[in-house]
Amino acid sequence: AQSLELLLIQFLMPDNDARRQAEEQIRRLARDPQVVPALVHHLRTAKTPNVRQLAAVLLRKKITSHWPKLPPHAKASLKQALIDSITLDNSHLVRRASANVVSIIAKYAVPAGEWQELLPFLFQCSQSPQEEHREVALILFSSLTETIGTTFQSHLNDLQPILLKCLQDETSSRVRIAALKYG
Missing domain, CATH: 1.25.10 (Leucine-rich Repeat Variant)
Structure with a gap:
């Protein structure tokens, strides 16, 4: 989890080489559905809004492929974390990025009766x-x-x-x- 946070921070750095390396490592990590709870963790706990926003953006990009593989408890935890982010985060950009993730998940969860x-x-x-x-x-x-x-x-x-x-x-x-x- 800590290494993912360092990668997210590195991803936001102005150094092109460092950013490219971080992007490649994040791309590799993002193939595993376990990246979802890790990104959610950083969405809720990272100290800087830029890192929280990046976690939400990456989550939005990966949630479609990982949503069907997540166990019910992980789906419930993710939905609650997004609701918390929307209502509690003090950054407009983080709330907006979290809302984008909610929209993607709702596309699958609401019609299936999973988010009443x-x-x-x-x-x-x-x-x-x-x-x-x-x-x-x-x-x-x-x-x-x-x-x-x-x-x-x-x-x-x-x-x-x-x-x-x-x-x-x-x-x-x-x-x-x-x-x-x-x-």
């Missing part, structure tokens, strides 16, 4: 007093419309008043913009 709590969670976030929660909920609603549109269709009537409220959000231009992009 996702949509209620997003509806709850869209009503949160915290601007960051409202914004990320709208971003996810938008991407879920693309990835799980047919499954999501039955919830569109519930979403309309939320969108209208967010379009008129007087406290946050980011929420208004996210609502506008959804519409």
Whole structure:
């Protein structure tokens, strides 16, 4: 785990040779499904936002091939870590990168009935007093419309008043913009 963190840090360095070496080693490690819990660990615990964001980006790239191989407890742990990242991380970029991973996983998990709590969670976030929660909920609603549109269709009537409220959000231009992009 510590060596992966060092590789992630090295991946972000301006030195092209060091970055290339780190990229190659990460590519090798990423073939193993065990890279998923390791990336999740760094997404939640790395000290710098750049490393947490990179962990999420790499996770997004690898989750499609590894998701079917993960045992149920690992899937549950991953989903909870992503929810935590979306709601607790103080970096906008990390929350956004985590939301991208959620969208990819939802494409497989929601239609299979493996993530029934996702949509209620997003509806709850869209009503949160915290601007960051409202914004990320709208971003996810938008991407879920693309990835799980047919499954999501039955919830569109519930979403309309939320969108209208967010379009008129007087406290946050980011929420208004996210609502506008959804519409």
